[in-house]
Amino acid sequence: MPKGFESLPIEARVPKPRERSLVVTIDWGLGLAEQADLLRTAGEYVDLAKIAVGVSRLLDVDLLRDKIALYRQHEVVAFPGGQFLEYALAQDAEDVFLEEARESGYEAIEVSDNLIEISLSDKTALIARAVQEFGLRVLGEAGKKEGMSHAVSLVDDARACLASGAWKVMLEAADVFPTGQEPQAAVERLLAQGLQPAEAIFELPGHWIPGTIYADPPHIYRQLLAAVGPEVNVANILPDRVIEYETVRCGIGVNAAHGVRIRRQRQALRTEQ
Known part of the structure; x- marks a missing residue:
């Protein structure tokens, strides 16, 4: 469908x-009506939808299935938040969780160890089982919530998740963007350690992380664009900010000058190739 102001060129998605x-x-x-409105307005810019934490447990099963199906109609992959699986793991109910996820219509899950202590080998074994036995696409998650202990480095954690069959790895915001550190510098350190941007999805911090204010996620998003480029993968974007963030990515947002720089970088890269 034609878009407004199509005579003005922007970077193609x-x-x-x-x-x-x-x-x-x-x-x-x-709600379904609000979700349908979001997808009609911004669905082409959304790839995945995390139904947060244990929200899936509170919804009528038919409503949950309808939500997942509506996302699928717009080529958006829905998945339950990783902390919900952690809740199941704490009760030795991971098999029940994986089976019910599949029965509900989920085609993907997130495997994290934000708040529970499990070994890396147990986490990667669970990823492999979810992929091989249940046919689910898995988003691994590397990193811990603030205050939790770290047995392995973030990059080694991510590599292990990918090696066990994870499609992509979500990077815990509290670990990637610690308080007091400049986001761009933090990301560049991870890249220097061998992190592959195409395999990682950077989580933006939200209200659930102490000290986060409304202005923090957009600032970090711009820093991610500066460190990784416009093809960076980003998570935890609130529904009402999807379009706002997309304008920044394609250079027609608040920081439009950044968009000019992105286009020049891309043109230079194409010339080199």
Whole structure:
């Protein structure tokens, strides 16, 4: 469908299904009408939708299935938040969780160890089982919530998740963007350690991380664009900010000068190739 002001050129979006420049929105229990409105307005810019934490447990099963199906109609992959699986793990109910996830219509899950202590070998074994036995696409997660202990480095954690069959790895915001550190510098350190941007999805911090204010996620998003480029994969974008963030990515947002720089970088890269 034609867009407004099409005579003004902007960078074209990679068509779905995408492997890069992924956008993961976070759904805290959107009603179907609100979800449909979001997808009609911004669905082409969203690749995945995390139905946060244990929200899936509170919804009528038919409503949950309808939500997942509606996302699928717009080529958006829905998945339950990783902390919900952690809740199941704490009760030795991971098999029940994986089976019910599949029965509910989920085609993907997140495997994290934010708040529970499990070994890396147990986490990677669970990823492998979810992929091989249950046919689910897995988003691993590397990193811990603030205050939790770290047995391995973030990059080694991410590599282990990918080696066990994870499609991509979510990077815990509290670990990647610690308080008091400049986001761009933090990301560049990870890249220097061998992190591959195409395999990682950077989580933006939200209200659930102490000290986060409304202005923090957009600032960090711009820093991610500066460190990685416009094909960076980003998660935890609130539904009402998807379009706002997309304007920044394609250089027509608040920081439009950044968009000019992105276009020049891309043109230079194409010339080199």
